[in-house]
Amino acid sequence: MNLAENDRQKKALIAMSGGVDSSVAAALLKEQGYDCVGAMMKLYQNEDIVSADDTAEKANKTCCSADDAEDAAMVARKLNMPFYVFRFTEEFRCQVMDRFVNSYLKGETPNPCIDCNRYMKFEKLYERAALLGCDKIVTGHYARISRDEKSGRWQMRKALDQKKDQSYVLYNLTQEQLSHVCFPLGELTKEEVRGIAQRYGFFNANKQDSQDICFVPDGHYEKFIEKYTGAVVPEGNFVTQDGEIVGRHKGIIHYTVGQRRGLGIAAAFPYYVKEIRPESNEVVLCSNEELFKRTLYAADINWVSIREPAKEIRVQAKIRYRHTPGMATVKMTENGLLKVIFDEPQRAITKGQSVVLYDGDMVLGGGKICAAE
Secondary structure: OOOOOOOOOOEEEEEOOOOHHHHHHHHHHHHOOOEEEEEEEEOOOHHHOOOOOOOHHHHOOOOOOHHHHHHHHHHHHHOOOOEEEEEOHHHHHHHHHHHHHHHHHOOOOOOHHHHHHHHHHHHHHHHHHHHOOOOEEEOOOOEEEEEOOOOOOEEEEEOOOOOOOOHHHHOOOOHHHHOOEEOOOOOOOHHHHHHHHHHHOOOOOOOOOOOOOOOOOOOOHHHHHHHHHOOOOOOEEEEOOOOOEEEEEOOHHHOOOOOOOOOOOOOOOOOEEEEEEOOOOEEEEEOHHHHEEEEEEEEEEEEOOOOOOOOOEEEEEEOOOOOOOEEEEEEEOOOOOEEEEEEEEEEOOOOOOEEEEEEOOEEEEEEEEEEEO
């Protein structure tokens, strides 16, 4: 379970969400003799995300809801461990919600879960764990951590259950953080996790996993952004790559690269979104074949399991969470960007998403996509 046998304090902070994964993570750490403290992060107020015509029922289906907090507290009581709710609403607004909104307004498509892991779970909660005297911070993520005895470097690997692997959204973890983080579910399948929950008699053993972005529970990002900013994003022109105007769009926040549905354009062949140009308020359309590109550039690079390579290396590169990794050659450029050249063109490489590099099941590193060609 990636826990050092000689841990002195034997105390762990369990990040709890009220779901089955974090509940089982807590139980497994208790089994190993750890003095466990449960904690839930209160990241936003429900009134920040629920409009006047939304129901209280929908509000309670998001994470950070009163129901989730009670579910987590009940598991903590069953395991005889203290439980706290830490309020990080202002930090979440600045580091996650603001970034999410600004990314869309810049014509990008963000992944807020990556920012939440980076700035909240493994920064703010990590700091709180240290204040409580906890040597480990434990989450219900599906990934694995090990230490390379030869290099002394901590390494992250995909989960054993490939269907549940979450290593893609964890690539920003630093060596210091990895040395104090534990993912007890990394070598388990989801079915095994639910079985452990049932053995413990957890009432949430069959609780459904949350799928949507927590602060946009209905999936309508454009409505959230306009409510959040207090401004209506203006309409503009759909244009071809040659500059021909072929229609009107509803506002750039309604679109992402590769999108076909919802364009509302009658044409001889299907149009897809190729590019979003916030500076001219244009959405560029193309055929499906023209969405494929071989080269991308990424910024804000974090090398996880290896040090920054001095020369180009071969990797498997993943350009979005549900993407099948493609073979590629990567190298760092003189201006600090990561250049990724795929063997085969990849469809809909999207600014704002992250590219994560693998060597088999090992996470080498990753960064945020800023350009493609």
